[in-house]
Amino acid sequence: MKVESGRVVRIDVELRVKGGDVIESSAKSGPVEYKQGGGQMIRGLETALEGLEAGEEKSGTIEAAAAFGTKESQPKMKIPRDAFPKDATLEEGAEFEAKGPTGTPVKLEVLSVDDDVIQARVVHPLADKDIEYKVKVLSVRPPPPPVPKVEKADDLLVEDTGE
The missing domain is CATH 2.40.10.330 (Thrombin, subunit H)
Known part of the structure; x- marks a missing residue:
């Protein structure tokens, strides 16, 4: 299954300021899980991951505007x-x-x-900074089904489980 908008993606990732310090590493905090296209991940990284499948790795640089933005865009x-x-x-x-x-x-x-x-x-403290990334896609799955909306208790169907 490919990384596409709406899917739940689990990754190992390392982000660093270009040529500098590591700012995020799943080696320390554990894998990251997010919803592709849900605004939970920096835009440039979501774009880079689009179309990848579980097991694939990628590295590159995200320009400041697609990472944490430019100073002028804040x-x-x-x-x-x-x-x-x-x-x-x-x-x-x-x-x-x-x-x-x-x-x-x-x-x-x-x-x-x-x-x-x-x-x-x-x-943002990282505005105007290009970000280098290394990422491995661990899994891709469809999003969970939406929770049904219940207007009133009469809308619930309750079954006797015998317990």
Whole structure:
């Protein structure tokens, strides 16, 4: 069975910043399982895996735009001035470390400053970095069937199992 959109894929993978440090390795954390096309995996890696079958291996480089994006493609947001420390130097181009909604570190790049609001860009730590990958497809299977929607208890068919 080939890796195609909607299928559940299990892989061994190593990701590293091009020419640099390993950022993810299933040798340490165990195999990775994800739904192809479900947005759980970096886009460039999903594209590279499309059409492979269990047992196949592949390696290559994912350009920054298809990995964690470019700095310019990162989301912009408006932040109240009082959310920053009072002694913070807020000027265009300044960068700050912050924690995202899940607690992961993010970098904020200041785009503009006025008295009450700072416009900033949330920059992923790996933005603008090409990513090298080595991957082995361990298994590919169809997705599980959808869970039926039950509107009310009368819609349930309950059988006596004799227990």
